[in-house]
Amino acid sequence: MIDMTFEAILPSLKAGKKAVRTGWEGTELYxxxxxxxxxxxxxxxxxxLIKTADEAFSxxxxxxxxxxxxxxxxxxA
Structure with a gap:
Protein backbone atom coordinates (compact mmCIF):
# COMPACT_ATOMS: atom_id res chain seq x y z
CA MET A 1 0.00 0.00 0.00
CA ILE A 2 1.09 3.55 -0.67
CA ASP A 3 1.43 6.09 2.15
CA MET A 4 -0.23 9.43 1.40
CA THR A 5 -0.82 12.83 2.97
CA PHE A 6 -4.23 13.83 4.30
CA GLU A 7 -4.57 16.25 1.38
CA ALA A 8 -3.97 13.37 -1.04
CA ILE A 9 -6.41 11.01 0.68
CA LEU A 10 -9.22 13.56 1.15
CA PRO A 11 -10.65 13.25 -2.40
CA SER A 12 -10.93 9.48 -1.87
CA LEU A 13 -12.73 10.03 1.45
CA LYS A 14 -15.11 12.44 -0.30
CA ALA A 15 -15.74 9.71 -2.90
CA GLY A 16 -16.84 7.27 -0.17
CA LYS A 17 -13.62 5.34 0.41
CA LYS A 18 -12.14 4.53 3.81
CA ALA A 19 -8.67 5.35 5.12
CA VAL A 20 -6.41 4.74 8.11
CA ARG A 21 -3.08 6.02 9.36
CA THR A 22 -0.38 3.39 9.70
CA GLY A 23 1.00 5.42 12.61
CA TRP A 24 -2.08 4.61 14.66
CA GLU A 25 -1.09 1.61 16.73
CA GLY A 26 -4.37 1.10 18.54
CA THR A 27 -7.70 -0.37 17.57
CA GLU A 28 -8.48 2.11 14.79
CA LEU A 29 -9.75 0.29 11.69
CA TYR A 30 -10.64 3.22 9.42
CA LEU A 49 -16.73 8.70 11.61
CA ILE A 50 -14.05 6.38 12.96
CA LYS A 51 -14.52 2.63 13.31
CA THR A 52 -12.53 0.82 15.95
CA ALA A 53 -12.20 -2.89 16.69
CA ASP A 54 -13.61 -2.58 20.21
CA GLU A 55 -16.42 -0.03 19.74
CA ALA A 56 -19.13 1.07 17.39
CA PHE A 57 -18.64 4.09 15.18
CA SER A 58 -17.69 7.39 16.84
CA ALA A 77 -13.47 -2.46 4.68
Missing part, protein backbone atom coordinates in the same frame (compact mmCIF):
# COMPACT_ATOMS: atom_id res chain seq x y z
CA UNK A 31 -12.22 6.65 9.08
CA UNK A 32 -14.88 7.58 6.59
CA UNK A 33 -16.71 10.74 5.56
CA UNK A 34 -20.48 10.65 5.84
CA UNK A 35 -21.95 12.88 3.11
CA UNK A 36 -24.47 15.67 3.57
CA UNK A 37 -27.91 14.41 4.43
CA UNK A 38 -31.13 15.33 6.20
CA UNK A 39 -32.13 15.02 9.85
CA UNK A 40 -35.64 15.98 10.96
CA UNK A 41 -36.04 17.89 7.70
CA UNK A 42 -32.89 20.00 8.12
CA UNK A 43 -29.55 19.72 6.36
CA UNK A 44 -27.00 17.57 8.13
CA UNK A 45 -23.48 18.66 7.18
CA UNK A 46 -20.86 16.07 6.20
CA UNK A 47 -18.93 14.56 9.12
CA UNK A 48 -16.22 11.99 9.79
CA UNK A 59 -17.50 10.95 15.58
CA UNK A 60 -13.95 11.84 14.54
CA UNK A 61 -12.19 15.11 13.88
CA UNK A 62 -8.63 15.08 12.51
CA UNK A 63 -5.96 16.54 14.76
CA UNK A 64 -3.12 18.73 13.52
CA UNK A 65 -0.92 15.62 13.59
CA UNK A 66 -3.44 13.70 11.45
CA UNK A 67 -3.62 16.53 8.90
CA UNK A 68 0.18 16.82 8.66
CA UNK A 69 0.83 13.05 8.65
CA UNK A 70 2.15 11.28 5.57
CA UNK A 71 1.13 7.74 6.57
CA UNK A 72 -2.48 7.62 5.34
CA UNK A 73 -3.57 4.56 3.39
CA UNK A 74 -6.81 3.50 1.74
CA UNK A 75 -8.42 0.39 3.20
CA UNK A 76 -10.94 -2.11 1.89
Missing amino acids: VQLVPEGKFEGDTLNPYF LWSPTDCDILAEDWQLVN
Whole structure:
Protein backbone atom coordinates (compact mmCIF):
# COMPACT_ATOMS: atom_id res chain seq x y z
CA MET A 1 0.00 0.00 0.00
CA ILE A 2 1.09 3.55 -0.67
CA ASP A 3 1.43 6.09 2.15
CA MET A 4 -0.23 9.43 1.40
CA THR A 5 -0.82 12.83 2.97
CA PHE A 6 -4.23 13.83 4.30
CA GLU A 7 -4.57 16.25 1.38
CA ALA A 8 -3.97 13.37 -1.04
CA ILE A 9 -6.41 11.01 0.68
CA LEU A 10 -9.22 13.56 1.15
CA PRO A 11 -10.65 13.25 -2.40
CA SER A 12 -10.93 9.48 -1.87
CA LEU A 13 -12.73 10.03 1.45
CA LYS A 14 -15.11 12.44 -0.30
CA ALA A 15 -15.74 9.71 -2.90
CA GLY A 16 -16.84 7.27 -0.17
CA LYS A 17 -13.62 5.34 0.41
CA LYS A 18 -12.14 4.53 3.81
CA ALA A 19 -8.67 5.35 5.12
CA VAL A 20 -6.41 4.74 8.11
CA ARG A 21 -3.08 6.02 9.36
CA THR A 22 -0.38 3.39 9.70
CA GLY A 23 1.00 5.42 12.61
CA TRP A 24 -2.08 4.61 14.66
CA GLU A 25 -1.09 1.61 16.73
CA GLY A 26 -4.37 1.10 18.54
CA THR A 27 -7.70 -0.37 17.57
CA GLU A 28 -8.48 2.11 14.79
CA LEU A 29 -9.75 0.29 11.69
CA TYR A 30 -10.64 3.22 9.42
CA VAL A 31 -12.22 6.65 9.08
CA GLN A 32 -14.88 7.58 6.59
CA LEU A 33 -16.71 10.74 5.56
CA VAL A 34 -20.48 10.65 5.84
CA PRO A 35 -21.95 12.88 3.11
CA GLU A 36 -24.47 15.67 3.57
CA GLY A 37 -27.91 14.41 4.43
CA LYS A 38 -31.13 15.33 6.20
CA PHE A 39 -32.13 15.02 9.85
CA GLU A 40 -35.64 15.98 10.96
CA GLY A 41 -36.04 17.89 7.70
CA ASP A 42 -32.89 20.00 8.12
CA THR A 43 -29.55 19.72 6.36
CA LEU A 44 -27.00 17.57 8.13
CA ASN A 45 -23.48 18.66 7.18
CA PRO A 46 -20.86 16.07 6.20
CA TYR A 47 -18.93 14.56 9.12
CA PHE A 48 -16.22 11.99 9.79
CA LEU A 49 -16.73 8.70 11.61
CA ILE A 50 -14.05 6.38 12.96
CA LYS A 51 -14.52 2.63 13.31
CA THR A 52 -12.53 0.82 15.95
CA ALA A 53 -12.20 -2.89 16.69
CA ASP A 54 -13.61 -2.58 20.21
CA GLU A 55 -16.42 -0.03 19.74
CA ALA A 56 -19.13 1.07 17.39
CA PHE A 57 -18.64 4.09 15.18
CA SER A 58 -17.69 7.39 16.84
CA LEU A 59 -17.50 10.95 15.58
CA TRP A 60 -13.95 11.84 14.54
CA SER A 61 -12.19 15.11 13.88
CA PRO A 62 -8.63 15.08 12.51
CA THR A 63 -5.96 16.54 14.76
CA ASP A 64 -3.12 18.73 13.52
CA CYS A 65 -0.92 15.62 13.59
CA ASP A 66 -3.44 13.70 11.45
CA ILE A 67 -3.62 16.53 8.90
CA LEU A 68 0.18 16.82 8.66
CA ALA A 69 0.83 13.05 8.65
CA GLU A 70 2.15 11.28 5.57
CA ASP A 71 1.13 7.74 6.57
CA TRP A 72 -2.48 7.62 5.34
CA GLN A 73 -3.57 4.56 3.39
CA LEU A 74 -6.81 3.50 1.74
CA VAL A 75 -8.42 0.39 3.20
CA ASN A 76 -10.94 -2.11 1.89
CA ALA A 77 -13.47 -2.46 4.68
